[in-house]
Amino acid sequence: xxxxxxxxxxxxxxxxxxxxxxxxxxxxxxxxxxxxxxxxxxxxxxxxxxxxxxxxxxxxxxxxxxxxxxxxxxxxxxxxxxxxxxxxxxxxxxxxxxxxxxxxxxxxxxxxxxxxxxxxxxxxxxxxxxxxxxxxxxxxxxxxxxxxxxxxxxxxxxxxxxxxxxxxxxxxxxxxxxxxxxxxxxxxx
Numbered sequence: 499x500x501x502x503x504x505x506x507x508x509x510x511x512x513x514x515x516x517x518x519x520x521x522x523x524x525x526x527x528x529x530x531x532x533x534x535x536x537x538x539x540x541x542x543x544x545x546x547x548x549x550x551x552x553x554x555x556x557x558x559x560x561x562x563x564x565x566x567x568x569x570x571x572x573x574x575x576x577x578x579x580x581x582x583x584x585x586x587x588x589x590x591x592x593x594x595x596x597x598x599x600x601x602x603x604x605x606x607x608x609x610x611x612x613x614x615x616x617x618x619x620x621x622x623x624x625x626x627x628x629x630x631x632x633x634x635x636x637x638x639x640x641x642x643x644x645x646x647x648x649x650x651x652x653x654x655x656x657x658x659x660x661x662x663x664x665x666x667x668x669x670x671x672x673x674x675x676x677x678x679x680x681x682x683x684x685x686x687x
Contacts, residue, residue, distance in 0.1 A: 499545045505530055514662045518641045520583045520614050554588060560596050561660055567680035568601050577628050580605045581620045615643050621651030642671035
């Protein structure tokens, strides 16, 4: 989308700081400041979505140890869900593609009628679906938005050190605990 308009690409490390608040915010942040006009942002979001529709699995892979960890949690009877700021129309097929259809009890991507993380609405929806209170749930994530979401929702905030944001951000945004590998989830109790 940036290339097609002759705009410079962002360095990967800078790009990592732009993701997490949904596609619209990502596109807005990626555009040069002079191009951040609402009509252009909306047009670019549609172009980005069209590209993403065909490329979402080209370089995306689960982090090492995630598939094994999820299988073990499922075998232990842990109820599993996904809550993402990624559009629901991408979240469901991506999750099912990489992890299968029987792993997660419920998958919630971003939808217009539900405020995006860190607003607690998605957590309350997930808790109701699972028949739990948010205080009985943990949210595992790799960004400050994830930690803020867990805290605003009353969930335990578990920050992962292997993600795309740094440990300092996770701590600053309220992580209750930090883990360095997926297997450490088994020891949290």
